[in-house]
Amino acid sequence: MNLIEQVYCRVYQFAFKVAIPVLPYRNPEILNAVDRIPQVLKKKEICSVLLVTDQSIRSLGLTQHLEEILKENGFALAVYDGVEANPTVKQVEEARKLYLENDCQALIGFGGGSSIDCAKAVGVLIARPEKNLEQLGGILKVHKKTPLLFAIPTTAGTGSETTVASVIVDPETEHKYAIMDFPLIPDYAVLDPETTRTLPKSITAGTGMDALTHAVEAYIGNSTTKQTRRESLRAVRIIFHNLEKAYEDGNNLKARRNMLRAAYLAGCAFTVSYVGYVHAVAHALGGKYNLPHGQTCATMLPYVLEAYGAKIYPQLKALSIAAGLCEMETDEALAARTFIKAVKDLNRKLGIPEKVKELKQEDIPALAKTAAKEGNPVYPVPVLMDAKALKRFFYDVMA
Ligand SMILES: [Zn+2]
Numbered sequence: 001m002n003l004i005e006q007v008y009c010r011v012y013q014f015a016f017k018v019a020i021p022v023l024p025y026r027n028p029e030i031l032n033a034v035d036r037i038p039q040v041l042k043k044k045e046i047c048s049v050l051l052v053t054d055q056s057i058r059s060l061g062l063t064q065h066l067e068e069i070l071k072e073n074g075f076a077l078a079v080y081d082g083v084e085a086n087p088t089v090k091q092v093e094e095a096r097k098l099y100l101e102n103d104c105q106a107l108i109g110f111g112g113g114s115s116i117d118c119a120k121a122v123g124v125l126i127a128r129p130e131k132n133l134e135q136l137g138g139i140l141k142v143h144k145k146t147p148l149l150f151a152i153p154t155t156a157g158t159g160s161e162t163t164v165a166s167v168i169v170d171p172e173t174e175h176k177y178a179i180m181d182f183p184l185i186p187d188y189a190v191l192d193p194e195t196t197r198t199l200p201k202s203i204t205a206g207t208g209m210d211a212l213t214h215a216v217e218a219y220i221g222n223s224t225t226k227q228t229r230r231e232s233l234r235a236v237r238i239i240f241h242n243l244e245k246a247y248e249d250g251n252n253l254k255a256r257r258n259m260l261r262a263a264y265l266a267g268c269a270f271t272v273s274y275v276g277y278v279h280a281v282a283h284a285l286g287g288k289y290n291l292p293h294g295q296t297c298a299t300m301l302p303y304v305l306e307a308y309g310a311k312i313y314p315q316l317k318a319l320s321i322a323a324g325l326c327e328m329e330t331d332e333a334l335a336a337r338t339f340i341k342a343v344k345d346l347n348r349k350l351g352i353p354e355k356v357k358e359l360k361q362e363d364i365p366a367l368a369k370t371a372a373k374e375g376n377p378v379y380p381v382p383v384l385m386d387a388k389a390l391k392r393f394f395y396d397v398m399a
Contacts, residue, residue, distance in 0.1 A: 001376075001384050001385060001386040001389065002386075005376075005384075005386065006384050008377055009376055009377035009384055010384075012377040012378070013222060013223060013377065013378070013379075013380040016223065016378075016380075017222070017223040017380065020223070020225060020272060023182070024182045025182070025185075025271065025272050026182075026185055027162065027268045028151065028161060028162055028185060028186045028187060028188055028189040028264075029187065029188050029189070030188075030189055030190075030191055030264065031150075031188050031189070031190045031191070031192075032191060032192065032257075033190070033192045033194075034065060034066045034069070034152065034190055034192045034194070034195070035069060036190070037066065037069070037070070037108070037150060037188075037190065038069055038070060038073040038075065040150075040188065041070075041073075041075060041106065042073075044106070044148060046075075046105040046106045046148065047074075047075055047076060047105065048075065048076040048077075048078070048102055048103055048104045048105055048106075049070065049075060049076070049077055049078070049104055049105065049106045049107065049108055050077075050078045050079075050080060050095065050098055050099045050102065050104040050106075050107050050108070050119075050122070051063065051066070051067070051077060051078070051079045051080070051108045051110060052080050052083060052095050052107060052108065052109050052110065052111075052115055052118050052119040052122060053079070053080070053081050053083060053109075053110040053111050053115050054081060054082070054083040054084065054111050054112075054114065054115055055081050055082070057081075057110065057111045057115070057154060058079070058081045060198055062110070062154060062195055062198065063079075063081075063110055065194070066108070066110070066152075067079070076102060076103075076104075078098045078099070078101075078102040078104060079098075080094060080095040080098050080118075082094055082095070083095075083111065083114050083115045083118045084114065085112075085114050086114060086167070086169045086176070087114050087115075087117055087118035087121065087166075087167075087168060087169070088168070088169050088170065088171055089132075089133050089134075089168060089169075089170045090171075091118055092118055092121040092122055092125065092133060092168065093125075095118060095119075095122045096122050096125045096126065099122055099126060100126075104147075105147060105148070106147055106148040106149070106150070107119045107122055107123055107147055107148070107149045107150070108149075108150045108151075108152060109149065109150070109151045109152065109160075109186070110152040110154070110195075111152075111153075111154050112153070112154060112155045112158060112160075112207075113155075113158035113160040113167075116151045116152075116153065116158075116160040116161060116186070117160060117165075117166040117167055117168070118166075119149060119151070120146075120149065120165075120166035120179075120184045120186070121133060121166045121168055121179060123146035123147050123149055123183070123184070124136055124142050124146060124166065124179055124181075124183075124184065126146065126147055127142060127144040127145060127146045127147070127183065128142060128144055133168055133170075133179065134170065134175070134177070136179050137168070137177035137178065137179050138177070138178075138179070138180070139180050139181070140180070140181050140182075141179070141181060142179065142181035142183050142184065143181060143182075143183070144183065145183055146183045146184065148187050148188075149186045149187050149188070150186065150187065150188045150190055151186035151188070151189050151190065152190040152192065152195055153189070153190075153191070153195070153196075153260065153263065154195045154196055154199065155196065155199060155203055155204075155207040155263075156196055156204075156207055156208060156211060156246075156256070156259035156260045156262065156263040157206070157207025157208055157209075157210040157211045157263050157294050158207060158210060158263070158267075158293075158294075159210075159211065159214055159263055159264070159266055159267020159268075159270065159271070160267070161186055161189040161190075161191075161264060161267065162185070162186070162189060162264055162267030162268045162271055163184075163185070163267060163270075163271050164180050164181060164182055164184050164185055164271060165178045165179065165180045165184065166178065166179045166180075166184055185271075189264055191257065191260040191261060191264060192260075193253040193254075193256035193257040193260060194253070196246075196256045196259070196260065197250060197251060197253070197256065198250070199250060201247055201250070201351075202292075202295070202351065203292075203294075204243075204246055204247050204250065204259075205243075205247050205294075205295070205298075205350035205351060205352060206292050206293070206294030206295035206298065206352070207263070207294045208239060208243040208246065208247070208259055208262075208263075208294070208350070209243075209294050209295070209297060209298030209301070209346070209347070209350065209352060210263075210293060210294030210297050210298070211235060211239060211259070211262055211263040211266045211267075211294075212235075212236065212239045212243070212266070212298075212301070212343070212346075213275070213278050213279070213282075213294075213297040213298065213301050214235075214263075214266035214267060214269065214270040214275060215231075215232040215233075215235035215236050215239070215262070215265070215266035215269055215270075216232070216236065216278075216301065216305070216319060217270065217274070217275040217276040217278055217279060218231075218232050218266070218269040218270040218272075218273040218274065218275065219232035219233070219236075219269070219273075219315055219318075219319060220276070220305075220308070220312045220315045220316070220319075220382050221273055221274055221275075221276055221379065221380040221381060221382065222380040222381075222382065223272075223273045223274055223380040224273045225272060225273065227272075228268070228269040228270075228272050228273040229269075231265040231266070231268050231269040232265070232266065232269045232273075232319075233318065233319070233322040234262075234265050234322075235262040235263075235265040235266040235269065236319050236322045236323050237322045237323060237324070238258050238259070238261060238262035238265070239259070239262045239266075239323075240322075240323035240324060240325075240342070240346075241258070241324070242254075242255040242258040242259050242262070243255075243259060243346065243350070244346070244349055244350070246258075246259050247349075247350055273380075274378065274379050274380055275379060276304070276375070276379050276380075276381040276382075277304050277371065277375050277379065277381055277385065277390065277393070278297050278300045278301050278304045279297065279374075279375075279379075280371040280372070280374040280375035280379065280390070281300050281304070281367075281371045281390065281393045281394070282296040282297040282299075282300050283370075283371070283374055284367045284368075284370040284371040284374070285300075285356055285358075285359065285367065285394075285397075287370070288363060288367060288370075289356070289358040289359070291356065291358065295352055295353075296356070298343075298347050298350070298352045299347070299352060299353060299354065299355070299356060299397055300393060300397065301343055301347075302340050302343045302344045302347070303393055303396040303397065304393060305339075305340050305343070306340055307383070307385075307392065307393070308381075308382050308383045309383070310333070311382045311383050312336070312382050312383075313332045313333055313335070313336040314332060315382075316335065316336035316339045316340070317330070317332050317335035317336060317339075319339050320335040320336070320338050320339040320342075321335070323339065323342060325338050325339060325342050326338050354397075355397050355398065355399040356397045356398070356399065357399040359394060359397060359398050359399070361398065364391055364394045364395065365387075365391070367394055368387040368388070368390045368391040368394060369387045371387070371390050371393075372385070372386055372387035372390055375390075
């Protein structure tokens, strides 16, 4: 990247970094079990709620307990279970209709990132009925209080229960956009391991590694705060001690609970401190070949860490210590290499591929451009790279 572009990126990132203390970031309050929800609703004098979820989650019976306890406690409950991967404008509209018809006063997003994103978007339309979703896309366009929102993640990874964003797709225009504003941060994150018990092994692996990538990218970037550094280190420690256990035995509820906590902490960290080129590259690959996000991040992570080189040795040493891989006395370069190797080993144990077999060489120039467009100037990465430099990562993972 040339010097002028570098200066532009760094000035842009610096402006966002100095704004962190004055922006209304907040971490959602944690509830440790779904059973806690009725109590909160009573306290807030709410009597009618809309549950937003998807059909497979509901048919697996995951929402059953929540539906029962809400009804037993006398709450009126409407259910929208039409969310699909990448919630569409139509799905959000359908859910909003149910919310209004049933005079709902609060929202519960129950599922992976998509259900939670859909619930957030319903809240946006309730707060801003005079606008459509497309008009509210982008940064800080909502700025009005949205209804009370509980986020119940069923995968421990995306961090959607903590973030300011909701990603919506308009299939008619093929437009995918994010609505990003502080009122979208859920009020409560319900971290109940029972909701992740039936998660298939490959999803436990991919989403768990997504959480690790969030923590690592937030930590090695230039926009960290004391709090986000602490959250990232805690998340990394928990993931290295629990992900394999949750993967090997899905019924290990202690490991499942710990992974939910790690994903939450990593989500809080990257909401403030951003991600980096692992995500930019993984999003480009995922968009082109429809690949699972977490798995693609996991595949890319060691390559990108290696490419950053000595610039991030101190950070990788701290992460290495947090993961229990080395000591304070360990040489910095050795600690960094140990961390990268441990990520590769973890990938192998979790059945995550080292290469992206779908990737075609002729697609690389366009993919690198897409990745550069996402990453620059927003992501405060430790080493800046333009599209030309980012190409290397695609060659790295070519089968
Ligand atoms: Zn991610």
